[in-house]
Amino acid sequence: IMSLLRQWSSRVFSVELDARSAPFYFAIQESHRGEEVPRLFRNVQKYERCYSVFVCSGDRIQRAKFYWELKDKLQRALPPQCDFLPMSSFLPNVKHSLMKGYFVKDTSECSSSTERVLSDFIQNDPVLVCSYLRGEDGRLWTQRLRSHAESREVGMSQEHYVVPSEAPDYHPSTLNLINSDVFYSFEEAYKVLEKCGDIIPESTAVLGLVGQRPQARHKPDCPVIVIEGLDATGKTTLTESLRDALGATLLRSPPQCLSPWRARFDQEPPLIRRAFYALGNYITAEQIGQEAMQTPVIVDRFWHSTAAYAIATAVNGPVCNLPSEGSEVYCWPGDLLQPSLVVLLTLDPEERRRRLRARGQDKTEEEQELDHNQIFRLRVEEAYQRISGPACVTVDASPSADQVLQQVLLLIRGKCHL
Ligand SMILES: Nc1ncnc2c1ncn2[C@@H]1O[C@H](COP(=O)(O)OP(=O)(O)O)[C@@H](O)[C@H]1O
Ligand SMILES: Nc1ccn([C@@H]2O[C@H](COP(=O)(O)OP(=O)(O)O)[C@@H](O)[C@H]2O)c(=O)n1
Incomplete structure (x- = not known):
């Protein structure tokens, strides 16, 4: 002081x-x-x-x-x-x-x-x-x-x-994004949850699932394809079709094993909440490493989502307030498995709202915010596109589910020689 x-x-x-x-x-x-x-x-x-x-x-x-x-x-x-x-x-x-x-x-x-x-x-x-x-x-x-x-x-x-x-x-x-909203190493995210043990007892259970440190990062044998996008852009539909079309394993981040604690950490301030999601990526990375020894792996959301939502929430106002393109904020964590391809599904806001309504599902508070707050949605989409190492390939998700699937299969075949 x-x-x-x-x-x-x-x-x-x-x-x-x-x-x-x-x-x-x-x-x-x-x-x-x-x-x-x-x-x-x-x-x-x-x-x-x-x-x-x-x-x-x-x-x-x-x-x-x-x-x-x-x-x-x-x-x-x-x-x-x-x-x-x-x-x-x-x-x-x-x-x-x-x-x-x-x-x-x-x-x-x-x-x-x-x-x-x-x-x-x-x-x-x-x-x-x-x-x-x-x-x-x-x-x-x-x-x-x-x-x-x-x-x-x-x-x-x-x-x-x-x-x-x-x-x-x-x-x-x-100014304070790095290691407060976005974490660039397993250790940094781990430290946050470790320090929360006495105020959030659930942290201990989460750390128990994470293990001590990520396995040494090696290139997976089979292709790893991440599908990203805002809620209701068609990730679930597409990832399930890709799994069937490629005989792939389907994983998601945060992983299933963290579901009991997700709502708990969603109530916490960004520092703690974002550390939770960051650790979720490392658990999913571990699972990817295992599965990709045998089959291609499709992943529903990964680090792009963690970083893009975190940055877009921490930075208020118009898109020009975001850290500029090329900023270190958008760099992929050095110790996190890199997918072979990241596809970002984009959809015009009207069609996305129609799909959300048709699904009639409860939305997370953050997703409701997306609905109300056009500027927030623009910041998330822009942040998605600025992330590099790997950068995402944008696919228009407005055609029929089958057309979107064919388009992404083409991309995968071009990039991953499947
Ligand atoms: N290409 C598409 N065209 C029309 N509707 C779609 C398409 N893809 C998905 N949908 C529908 O839109 C809604 C949201 O899709 P979903 O796959 O659950 O999105 P997400 O997993 O990204 O939230 C669902 O009701 C789904 O049936
Ligand atoms: N890998 C991930 C996945 C989700 N998230 C967070 O989870 C929220 C979206 O999750 P969701 O469950 O609504 O997504 P869908 O499963 O509906 O596509 C975002 O608001 C992100 O803050 C994350 O940080 N990292």
């Missing part, structure tokens, strides 16, 4: 208004040089007050857990007239410097209950709270940092002026 406070005035703050527009960026500085008020503050009414609450201490599992629950906690404790917007603080373009929190706008007429609740948070929880104070003439805003540590240990009580800041080269939510 001390080092965090030392770099406080080098940090940039960003507040997201909605998924479509760019965030508001601002910085703080000790003296005022005539800068304008950042746009975020321009239309704050006279009686309204602004705060930010950041998660600041604990190990990374505790921080992830606390942030995951923070909005609910704040919403329950603060007056109903408070609005919450996702907020970040980061050192521009510095990896792993991102801190997450919420910007709170209190539109109630009396500040006392909000102040009391925030003081309790400062005393009892791993948070830093900032108050934003409007200057006399309404043109200057200052930020005052308030933390438990501050009141006892450091003199950070002086106010800093809030000034506009440029957008950084890399969108802040891309």
Whole structure:
């Protein structure tokens, strides 16, 4: 926390208004040089007050857990007239410097209950709270940092002026992706679940299934073909037909043996949830290695799904916020079995919705999000296509099931000499 406070005035703050527009960026500085008020503050009414609450201490599992629950906690404790917007603080373009929190706008007429609740948070929880104070003439805003540590240990009580800041080269939510949202080795994902043992007892059972480390990566004897795509693009239909047409073994990731725990890990914050799915890929890889000694193997979802959904969830806003093409974020993990071919099924959103409705099945929350949130769907599809080593081959899944099958069989024969 001390080092965090030392770099406080080098940090940039960003507040997201909605998924479509760019965030508001601002910085703080000790003296005022005539800068304008950042746009975020321009239309704050006279009686309204602004705060930010950041998660600041604990190990990374505790921080992830606390942030995951923070909005609910704040919403329950603060007056109903408070609005919450996702907020970040980061050192521009510095990896792993991102801190997450919420910007709170209190539109109630009396500040006392909000102040009391925030003081309790400062005393009892791993948070830093900032108050934003409007200057006399309404043109200057200052930020005052308030933390438990501050009141006892450091003199950070002086106010800093809030000034506009440029957008950084890399969108802040891309800074912490590596080994928090996407895991690039078995060890990194394993470590996360290992550390969760005391708070999520199911982790121990999952680790028991995973074993100690992946087998040395060797090239499978028979072709391994992965089928990827959003829900209802026809993966199940196609993978079953391919199994029958090629006399292949059909596997999926996450593997069947993890099904009892999937719903449990789907409730956890991204750090833990994504580590669970990452480990699922290593279990499936182990099964692929075994089966591919005898028959071709078809796999329903694999690392492309794990990485694409994780990246698209962690990074908000339009597709241009994603890490750029060629970024290390899209690289295949060095210790994970590489398939011979990855096919990505794509479908226009209307037809996909029709198939979802026709299937009439319950959807995971994330899949419902895809339905509601066109931009999220675009980010997932773009992330799928940026992953390399192996990259995916896109196939239009709108023709009949048999035509799609024939098209993919052609690809397989071309690539895998079957
Ligand atoms: N090529 C196709 N044309 C029309 N309908 C299809 C096609 N492929 C699959 N379907 C139907 O669309 C729905 C979703 O397919 P499914 O294979 O379950 O997708 P996924 O496994 O990707 O979620 C199912 O009702 C299936 O019968
Ligand atoms: N290999 C995989 C497979 C799924 N997933 C996650 O699981 C979700 C999709 O799983 P699903 O069960 O709805 O997919 P379908 O089986 O319906 O095609 C995605 O939201 C991903 O977050 C993953 O991370 N890695």
